[in-house]
Amino acid sequence: MSRQWLRTGEVAEAAGVNAETLRYYHRRGLLREPQRTHGGHRLYPPETVVTLRVIKAAQRLGFTLDEVADVVELAGHRHGGPAHGLQARATAKLAEVEQKIADLQAIRETLVQAVDAGCDDLVACAASPCCPLPFSDLAGPLQSQP
Numbered sequence: 001m002s003r004q005w006l007r008t009g010e011v012a013e014a015a016g017v018n019a020e021t022l023r024y025y026h027r028r029g030l031l032r033e034p035q036r037t038h039g040g041h042r043l044y045p046p047e048t049v050v051t052l053r054v055i056k057a058a059q060r061l062g063f064t065l066d067e068v069a070d071v072v073e074l075a076g077h078r079h080g081g082p083a084h085g086l087q088a089r090a091t092a093k094l095a096e097v098e099q100k101i102a103d104l105q106a107i108r109e110t111l112v113q114a115v116d117a118g119c120d121d122l123v124a125c126a127a128s129p130c131c132p133l134p135f136s137d138l139a140g141p142l143q144s145q146p
Contacts, residue, residue: 005035005043015052022052030055030069062093110134 012019025031031051034042051072058068071086113132119125125133 004046006046006048008034008042008044011044011048011052014049015056017052017056025052025055028065028069030065030072062097063089067093 006014008019008022012022015022022031026034031044031048034044034048037043055065055068055072058071059065063071067089071089110132114125117125117130117132119131119133122133125131
């Protein structure tokens with residue numbers, strides 16, 4: 001026979017987090033208020049483990065805790081219907097990830113060019129017209145100092 005309620009350590013172990021993470025998520029409003037024993041121990045329903053796993057999975061996908069809180073809040077109010085807004089949030093996160101990938105690819109290409117060009121001194125390289133590093137893009141036109 002399985003127990004209906006789990007203590008903090010049991011939930012944390014089952015979800016693969018530590019007890020402080022569990023308490024932190026509770027303070028952030030990501031988890032419902034647990035029941036308490038007469039001795040003050042927190043007792044969580046078994047579905048808390050699933051919620052914690054969802055939170056950790058969402059974080060691995062790049063969602064911030066604030067974004068996770070919104071998604072968890074949406075799921076708590078769906079009443080059997082679809083989690084409205086999850087598709088939009090996932091689509092927005094995908095666009096954000098794709099932009100980061102594009103930015104990283106541009107950075108990679110510039111670094112490959114710098115390595116291939118033999119850039120070894122940033123000051124000397126910045127003064128060279130063939131320098132692949134984007135110094136001119138960052139500085140804008142030089143202005144004379146008074």
